[in-house]
Amino acid sequence: MKEGKTTHFGYQQVPVEEKAGRVAEVFHSVAARYDVMNDLMSGGIHRLWKRFTIELSGARPGQTILDIAGGTGDLTARFSRIVGPEGTVLLADINESMLKVGRDRLLDRGIAGNVFPVQADAQYLPFPDDTFDCVTIAFGLRNVTDKDLALRSMLRTLKPGGRLLVLEFSKPQSKLLEKVYDQYSFRLLPVMGKLVANDADSYRYLAESIRMHPDQETLKQMMEDAGFVDCEYHNMTGGIVALHKGIKP
Amino acid sequence: MTDPTFRTGFDAALETAINTALQYDPATRARLQKLDGKVLELDLTSPKMTFCLGVEGERVCLYRHWEGQISTRLSGSAVALVRLLRDSSATPAGVGVGVNGSSALLAELQAIMRDLDIDWEAPLAQLVGDVPAHAVGEALRTLSSWLRDGFSRAPAAAAEAVSEEWRLTPPQAQFEAFAEDLRALSLATERLEARVNLLKEKFSQRGAE
Structure with missing residues (x-):
């Protein structure tokens, strides 16, 4: 009999083939209130983290950009304005509910024409080699079952010289901040999830998945192992979030 | 290195303030459209800070990082740069500002800043109505004129008081x-x-x- 491989889902160990389905359940559950909760949980700071990501993307008019785990389309909206009518932005998400919310939200804001929603798995991106000038994944990598596979898939679809930006929760750089952050994540966050989205479990998973995500140096090493060069990261808000950047050689 | 969150927050707040103010000056917004795609880099020597100011349609955008083409690069103190942009008679050399790149963008920005005419009464009128907003506007204009007048006469008045009234000199x-x-x-x-x-x-x- 074949030995079943497991992976983490928050603090639990689950069979590898089950993780994607369980992550999907979480995001189906939170999709409708995702925006409100993001603002509430981060005090609106997630907009600054995303703004910094856009600046470091170096996006230009006419470029082709892939926004993986694009969620409700915050990065896509900004990229759409930057690349202009000659450029293209693909809003990709594995989760149908999140993608629908993102697509509707973009249309409601009049953002269309150069934006195309695609339901896609970051591990097996359904695009030809050397397609994108820039690939971003914001708050999505930690939910991917095989992160190394996903990084290699992103590298494959990037044009030579193209850049990958990974915006993700990371490890706070001060012990005091880490303690405060732990209290917030495990005590306050599930309560907020219960009150606002009526779903404490999903927000408990979000907090746990952040702790299970590789820290700054480990993720940088993973990017280098996948084949990216000139890898670097910027800690934001004391390391609660880090933005990793890598270039396809 | 400072946490990028703070700097990004500062840029975002400043950008929002500029664009909110521009909402009440349609003429300036229309003139900005002609500069669409142009980017001005400001290299401040005091306070030490560098940022790029770009025009996207009718909006002004601030960037900490800009990897595209820069039309004009200005370097000098914040006070000198503000003076250069606000004072039509000021020249870069005269106020101690270095200029690299196209001086046409600088000249256009100087003209825009000179003609800037933000209708501050409009946002106030949306909150409290036209008549009270106009009354507050008038009061603020009178106060501003009185203060400007007072400040311009202050050095002469102070000198007179020191020598004639107090007999200190x-x-x-x-x-x-x-x-x-x-x-x-x-x-x-x-x-x-x-x-x-x-x-x-x-x-x-x-x-x-």
């Missing part, structure tokens, strides 16, 4: 008369000294004979 006319007398005395002393020297020479020559 002599009045200007008295000081000038004293200075004139001093100059005349100095000249007379020099002339006297020259004559004495001349006489000394004559006496020493006769003694030698």
Whole structure:
């Protein structure tokens, strides 16, 4: 009999083939209130983290950009304005509910024409080699079952010289901040999830998945192992979030 | 290195403030459209800070990182840069600002800043109505005019009070008369000294004979 491989889902160990389905359940559950909760949980700071990501993307008019785990389309909206009518932005998400919310939200804001929603798995991106000038994944990598596979898939679809930006929760750089952050994540966050989205479990998973995500140096090493060069990261808000950047050689 | 969150927050707040103000000046927004895609880099020496100011349609955008083409690069202190943009008679060399790249963008921005006319009453009118907003606007304009007038006369008034009222320094006319007398005395002393020297020479020559 074949030995079943497991992976983490928050603090639990689950069979590898089950993780994607369980992550999907979480995001189906939170999709409708995702925006409100993001603002509430981060005090609106997630907009600054995303703004910094856009600046470091170096996006230009006419470029082709892939926004993986694009969620409700915050990065896509900004990229759409930057690349202009000659450029293209693909809003990709594995989760149908999140993608629908993102697509509707973009249309409601009049953002269309150069934006195309695609339901896609970051591990097996359904695009030809050397397609994108820039690939971003914001708050999505930690939910991917095989992160190394996903990084290699992103590298494959990037044009030579193209850049990958990974915006993700990371490890706070001060012990005091880490303690405060732990209290917030495990005590306050599930309560907020219960009150606002009526779903404490999903927000408990979000907090746990952040702790299970590789820290700054480990993720940088993973990017280098996948084949990216000139890898670097910027800690934001004391390391609660880090933005990793890598270039396809 | 400072946390990018703070700097990004500062840029975002400043950008929002600029664009909110521009909402109430349609003429400036229309002129900005002509500069669409242009980017100005401001390299401030005090406070030490660099940022890029780009125009996207009718909006002004601030960037900390900009990897595209920069139309014009200005370097100098924040005060000097503001003076250069606000004062039509100011020249880059005159206020100590270095310019690299196209000076046409700088000239256009100077013209835009000179003609900036933000209708501050409009947002207030949306909150409290037209008549109260106009009354507040009038009061603020009067106060602003009074303050501007007061500040322009302040140095002269202070000098007058110090010399005429408190008698801490002599009045200007008295000081000038004293200075004139001093100059005349100095000249007379020099002339006297020259004559004495001349006489000394004559006496020493006769003694030698």
